[in-house]
Amino acid sequence: MKNSILLLVLLATATNLQAKLENSVCKTCHPIIYQEYEGSAHSRSSIYRDPVHKAVWDRHPAKAKNNYNCAKCHTPSDHKLISGEANLSSNEIQLTEPISCLACHQVESVEKHAKSNKNVYTDKKKYIYSNDKEKRGKKVSFKEKSYLFGLIKIGTGSPYHQIDYSNENYYNGNSCMGCHSHKQNGKSFTVCDLEVKQGESKESCISCHMPKVKGTLANQKQSVTHAYHGVGIHSVTPRILSEYIKLSMEKHSDGFSIAIKNEATHTLFPQPLRLNQLRVVIQRDSKDIVLDTHSFVRVIGKNGKPAMPWVADSIITDTTIKALETRVVQYNTAIESGDMVRVEFGYYMVNPKAAKKLGVDSGSDADKFIILKEKRFEF
Numbered sequence: 001m002k003n004s005i006l007l008l009v010l011l012a013t014a015t016n017l018q019a020k021l022e023n024s025v026c027k028t029c030h031p032i033i034y035q036e037y038e039g040s041a042h043s044r045s046s047i048y049r050d051p052v053h054k055a056v057w058d059r060h061p062a063k064a065k066n067n068y069n070c071a072k073c074h075t076p077s078d079h080k081l082i083s084g085e086a087n088l089s090s091n092e093i094q095l096t097e098p099i100s101c102l103a104c105h106q107v108e109s110v111e112k113h114a115k116s117n118k119n120v121y122t123d124k125k126k127y128i129y130s131n132d133k134e135k136r137g138k139k140v141s142f143k144e145k146s147y148l149f150g151l152i153k154i155g156t157g158s159p160y161h162q163i164d165y166s167n168e169n170y171y172n173g174n175s176c177m178g179c180h181s182h183k184q185n186g187k188s189f190t191v192c193d194l195e196v197k198q199g200e201s202k203e204s205c206i207s208c209h210m211p212k213v214k215g216t217l218a219n220q221k222q223s224v225t226h227a228y229h230g231v232g233i234h235s236v237t238p239r240i241l242s243e244y245i246k247l248s249m250e251k252h253s254d255g256f257s258i259a260i261k262n263e264a265t266h267t268l269f270p271q272p273l274r275l276n277q278l279r280v281v282i283q284r285d286s287k288d289i290v291l292d293t294h295s296f297v298r299v300i301g302k303n304g305k306p307a308m309p310w311v312a313d314s315i316i317t318d319t320t321i322k323a324l325e326t327r328v329v330q331y332n333t334a335i336e337s338g339d340m341v342r343v344e345f346g347y348y349m350v351n352p353k354a355a356k357k358l359g360v361d362s363g364s365d366a367d368k369f370i371i372l373k374e375k376r377f378e379f
């Protein structure tokens with residue numbers, strides 16, 4: 001009885017809050033996941049939270065027309081903006097939940113289009129899609145069973161929402177592809193493409209980017225682990241993801257080679273702003289010999305010159321490492337015995353040259369070299 005009253009009070013407050021922000025209701029029962037989400041790229045994808053997105057938007061020709069057509073991917077939860085009832089403004093949704101819990105958990109299917117894909121959201125209320133291998137195919141409503149003449153009540157499912165475990169898009173990662181697949185500009189030129197190739201890999205977007213970590217998934221259901229929701233590569237995630245990048249070295253008579261094995265099922269850093277690099281230093285007799293840095297980039301532009309994404313109509317160079325590819329880089333410095341070779345594989349969120357142009361080169365992490373994988377080889 002006590003429990004039911006508590007639940008009713010909780011639900012009443014939850015429904016009240018829901019009028020304001022979608023996530024506040026989820027937060028009451030999923031506090032750990034909510035906390036992770038707060039640090040994720042998905043809670044900061046608006047121009048008010050992401051200085052890089054803002055810098056690009058500020059220069060975008062659509063801004064003059066007040067046509068924030070980035071919304072369908074960057075701020076789908078600002079429903080008034082999406083429906084045209086309101087203009088872009090720094091409201092609570094833009095600031096805290098531009099891509100809310102529901103923006104991911106209510107994707108019923110993904111429509112494929114040449115320009116960019118489209119999320120089709122379910123119109124069922126309090127209806128959540130999720131992934132659980134043991135419950136695959138099932139649809140679960142809340143059930144409460146009483147034991148010992150009602151003294152003990154055990155509930156299964158969620159008292160707030162139904163859960164549909166039958167949507168395959170939540171197992172194979174397709175639910176991410178409404179936003180993450182590709183994007184063309186007004187000239188039908190593909191500005192950005194993850195070029196997903198599943199190959200032999202058993203991993204999916206979800207298993208790599210949302211691995212199981214410690215902590216319960218809901219207050220009412222004590223689980224040992226839950227799927228990590230702090231999705232975003234620039235904070236904690238490099239440590240988690242680095243295991244999918246393997247570095248190895250082979251010595252030759254006149255030099256050596258470094259192999260980078262990309263186990264991700266997509267191109268690494270295909271975004272035009274990113275700059276991915278391999279850096280090698282030989283430590284010899286307590287001296288550092290710094291070798292040439294190798295860059296892996298996709299430069300887009302026009303008439304053979306780099307240009308902003310809305311101007312570009314062609315690829316100038318593309319040396320990005322593709323899905324499941326092993327890239328071998330040759331060096332012609334001979335290795336001596338006693339050498340220690342330090343290899344760093346990492347990236348800039350924004351290519352330092354572009355960062356300067358966009359004015360995001362100070363005060364943000366945009367201009368820092370982030371190490372994804374580091375390895376030392378001794379001879």
Ligand code: HEC
Nearest residue numbers: 025026029101105130131132156157158159160218220221
């Ligand atoms: C009153 C508490 C409550 C509220 C509010 C609530 N949930 Fe839940 N939710 C639960 C419980 C309990 C479970 C675990 C059900 C089970 O596994 O038996 C659950 C399960 C889930 C699952 C699936 C877990 C799995 O097994 O894969 C997802 C996804 C989810 N909730 C998302 C949300 C979202 C999004 C919101 C906000 C719109 C929300 N929940 C609001 C209690 C709640």
Ligand code: HEC
Nearest residue numbers: 050052053056057060069070073116179180182183271349
């Ligand atoms: C089809 C969905 C989609 C649309 C439409 C879209 N974006 Fe994005 N954008 C994404 C995704 C997904 C990412 C993250 C991808 C990644 O990091 O590889 C992203 C990332 C970015 C980034 C990099 C952010 C960072 O912090 O590094 C910028 C800048 C950006 N978008 C600008 C824009 C602008 C400006 C518009 C509108 C004119 C726009 N995008 C429209 C999906 C979209």
Ligand code: HEC
Nearest residue numbers: 041044045050053073074076175176179205209231232233
């Ligand atoms: C509603 C659109 C949408 C959906 C659905 C979505 N994302 Fe995102 N995602 C974005 C946008 C937009 C960004 C870029 C935010 C920014 O930095 O401005 C992003 C950022 C990311 C990043 C960080 C990239 C970076 O450069 O920091 C990762 C990793 C990511 N998403 C993975 C996923 C995965 C995995 C899924 C599916 C479980 C998913 N996303 C579903 C829109 C979406």
Ligand code: HEC
Nearest residue numbers: 026030033034037042099100101104131206217225226227
């Ligand atoms: C980027 C898309 C995305 C966002 C945003 C998102 N989720 Fe999830 N969530 C997923 C996916 C995909 C899964 C399935 C992961 C799995 O079980 O392997 C999942 C799983 C869950 C689960 C079950 C965890 C488990 O271990 O089974 C809960 C509960 C949940 N989400 C709640 C939330 C809440 C609450 C929010 C908002 C604070 C939220 N999600 C935001 C994509 C998202």
Ligand code: HEC
Nearest residue numbers: 173176180203204205208233241244263264265269270271
């Ligand atoms: C085998 C593991 C693996 C799988 C599967 C995988 N990724 Fe990744 N992903 C990575 C690694 C490794 C990186 C690069 C590490 C980093 O950026 O810190 C990455 C980077 C990213 C980025 C950032 C790219 C950028 O330019 O900033 C996004 C966005 C992303 N993945 C989305 C996805 C989506 C969507 C899927 C499903 C189609 C997916 N990933 C599948 C391992 C994986």
